Amino acid sequence: MARPRKFDEQQVLDTAREQFWSGGYAATRMEDIAEATGLGKGSLYGAFGGKQELFHRVFDDYCGSVVDAVSRQLRGDDANAYARLSAHVYAVAAATAADTAHRGCLLAKGAAELAEHDETVAKRARAAIEALQALLEGDIAACQRNGDIAADVDPGKLAALVLAVLRGIEALGKAGASEETLTDIAWTALAVLPRPAR
Amino acid sequence: MARPRKFDEQQVLDTAREQFWSGGYAATRMEDIAEATGLGKGSLYGAFGGKQELFHRVFDDYCGSVVDAVSRQLRGDDANAYARLSAHVYAVAAATAADTAHRGCLLAKGAAELAEHDETVAKRARAAIEALQALLEGDIAACQRNGDIAADVDPGKLAALVLAVLRGIEALGKAGASEETLTDIAWTALAVLPRPAR
DNA sequence: TCCATTCTTGACTGGTTCGTCCATAACGCT
DNA sequence: AGCGTTATGGACGAACCAGTCAAGAATGGA
Numbered sequence: 397m398a399r400p401r402k403f404d405e406q407q408v409l410d411t412a413r414e415q416f417w418s419g420g421y422a423a424t425r426m427e428d429i430a431e432a433t434g435l436g437k438g439s440l441y442g443a444f445g446g447k448q449e450l451f452h453r454v455f456d457d458y459c460g461s462v463v464d465a466v467s468r469q470l471r472g473d474d475a476n477a478y479a480r481l482s483a484h485v486y487a488v489a490a491a492t493a494a495d496t497a498h499r500g501c502l503l504a505k506g507a508a509e510l511a512e513h514d515e516t517v518a519k520r521a522r523a524a525i526e527a528l529q530a531l532l533e534g535d536i537a538a539c540q541r542n543g544d545i546a547a548d549v550d551p552g553k554l555a556a557l558v559l560a561v562l563r564g565i566e567a568l569g570k571a572g573a574s575e576e577t578l579t580d581i582a583w584t585a586l587a588v589l590p591r592p593a594r
Numbered sequence: 595m596a597r598p599r600k601f602d603e604q605q606v607l608d609t610a611r612e613q614f615w616s617g618g619y620a621a622t623r624m625e626d627i628a629e630a631t632g633l634g635k636g637s638l639y640g641a642f643g644g645k646q647e648l649f650h651r652v653f654d655d656y657c658g659s660v661v662d663a664v665s666r667q668l669r670g671d672d673a674n675a676y677a678r679l680s681a682h683v684y685a686v687a688a689a690t691a692a693d694t695a696h697r698g699c700l701l702a703k704g705a706a707e708l709a710e711h712d713e714t715v716a717k718r719a720r721a722a723i724e725a726l727q728a729l730l731e732g733d734i735a736a737c738q739r740n741g742d743i744a745a746d747v748d749p750g751k752l753a754a755l756v757l758a759v760l761r762g763i764e765a766l767g768k769a770g771a772s773e774e775t776l777t778d779i780a781w782t783a784l785a786v787l788p789r790p791a792r
Numbered sequence: 793t794c795c796a797t798t799c800t801t802g803a804c805t806g807g808t809t810c811g812t813c814c815a816t817a818a819c820g821c822t
Numbered sequence: 823a824g825c826g827t828t829a830t831g832g833a834c835g836a837a838c839c840a841g842t843c844a845a846g847a848a849t850g851g852a
Contacts, residue, residue: 398828399818420707422620425809436831441811443829498710507769508706509618512696522770556775557782560762567761568754571705572720577754584755588786596798597848624840634801639841641799 405443408433413454417502421451421509451506452516458502459524466528470535477538478545481558482586484535488562489582492569500570504563529559546590554589561585603641606631611652615700619649619707649704650714656700657722664726668733675736676743679756680784682733686760687780690767698768702761727757744788752787759783 411433415424426447430437444450469484492500499505503524511518533555539545545554565578609631613622624645628635642648667682690698697703701722709716731753737743743752763776 397820397826399830400820401829402818403829418710420620422618426811427809430831436829437811438813438832439830447810498716500706504765505706508698508703511768511770512616518696518770525766525769525771553778553782556766556779557759557786560766560779560783561755561758562762563765564758564760564762567702567765568723568758570709571723572709572716573723580751581754581758584751585758588755588788590786595796595850597800598850599799600848623838634799635841636802636843637800645840 401443403433403435403439403443408435408440408443409454409457412450413458413502416451416454417499417505418497420505426450448514451510452520455502455506455517456520458506459520462501462503463524463527463531466531470531472538474538474542477535477542481532481535481539485558485562485582485586486579489565489578490575492566493575493578495569498570498572501566504566504570525559529555532558543592546592549590558585558589599641601631601633601637601641606633606638606641607652607655610648611656611700614649614652615697615703616695618703624648646712649708650718653700653704653715654718656704657718660699660701661722661725661729664729668729672736672740675733675740679730679733679737683756683760683780683784684777687763687776688773690764691773691776693767696768696770699764702764702768723757727753730756741790744790747788756783756787 412429415429415432419428426437426440429435429450430440433440440450444453466484469487470480472480503521506517507521511521529552533551536545536551536554536558540547540549540551545551561581565581568581569578610627613627613630617626624635624638627633627648628638631638638648642651664682667685668678670678701719704715705719709719727750731749734743734749734752734756738745738747738749743749759779763779766779767776
């Protein structure tokens with residue numbers, strides 16, 4: 397009946413993500429996004445409503461994909477739970493170190509810039525953080541069942557600690573810490589996790 | 595000889611800090627700062643040069659005061675080194691929880707928004723982080739001398755871990771974590787630090 | 793008192809940016 | 823093919839904002 401869209405919505409969101417990610421919300425112009433996607437501004441506004449709504453879509457998307465990725469990394473059987481945990485911690489350190497542009501994580505960057513004044517962003521960030529914590533807790537509980545981590549410690553508290561370390565690695569990376577420092581932190585964090593008494 | 599300034603430079607910097615802190619760099623207008631300080635824009639530009647330079651002054655100031663404050667909290671004799679360390683960790687958790695506006699730390703917020711594209715900010719942030727790490731390392735080494743922390747672990751690595759946890763607490767606080775979660779993290783982090791074998 | 797010098801104020805400028813609008817294009821249905 | 827509907831793209835409007843400027847004010851010295 398009507399003229400169909402020429403662009404793929406998801407692809408536009410991905411491109412917009414790149415723009416917001418490297419420039420931040422305020423410093424990114426709608427025209428930057430229009431140019432990067434090859435769309436006219438009319439199409440952009442027609443499809444997404446406006447800058448704020450577009451950012452909300454991008455942010456929501458990003459949070460979801462982060463949680464998904466971590467979920468894929470951490471889910472599995474008890475026997476490999478500890479291996480998955482340590483692989484994940486090292487992977488975050490390596491990814492942060494590899495991010496030479498120091499863009500950090502859009503979740504952190506967006507929350508830092510907007511959470512205070514934008515309830516939608518704040519809520520989404522909170523939900524993502526809670527999901528990450530739950531994933532870590534699940535894996536740590538599996539470690540405990542498998543005898544890799546002391547069973548007498550609250551897995552929720554350990555998960556919160558690990559999450560803080562991961563977020564801290566990210567923050568330090570953005571501030572320019574070296575790859576060595578970051579992997580050291582990852583190593584030390586894993587080393588101090590309480591082992592079961594044999 | 596000449597007309598003297600009517601305002602106190604440090605006071606203007608403090609007011610500007612508040613503005614940049616809650617709004618971020620891009621979203622804060624020079625006129626906001628002019629209104630908040632009661633100054634005309636001409637005076638502002640005359641005294642500080644421009645928005646970017648003003649921010650650099652504010653940021654530099656802030657980093658310095660943070661390092662100073664931590665330095666005061668952590669310096670002292672070996673006997674109380676562990677007490678100072680744990681007090682500091684709890685203080686960060688409490689301060690983060692008390693920051694209901696979730697503004698976080700200007701160091702983190704400014705770095706997140708600008709470090710990627712502003713070498714001056716990046717450098718200053720890096721220097722501040724390194725100073726914090728050195729302060730922690732000094733205190734941890736004192737703990738080791740006093741027998742409160744296992745002496746066979748590199749104090750630099752433990753300091754890096756603690757710093758990551760502190761930065762992580764901050765990041766989680768900004769994302770909306772509860773006070774309970776934050777103090778739990780502080781408690782758990784202190785609990786997992788390796789004790790000397792008795 | 794008068795002057796040189798620096799500070800103050802707020803109106804103004806030039807450029808930038810969000811969002812709108814409209815003429816036109818592309819599609820499927822009848 | 824004709825039509826209704828929705829997408830497109832770029833020109834346009836209005837608001838906003840960093841930075842400038844000129845006229846006047848406050849000071850200490852001559």
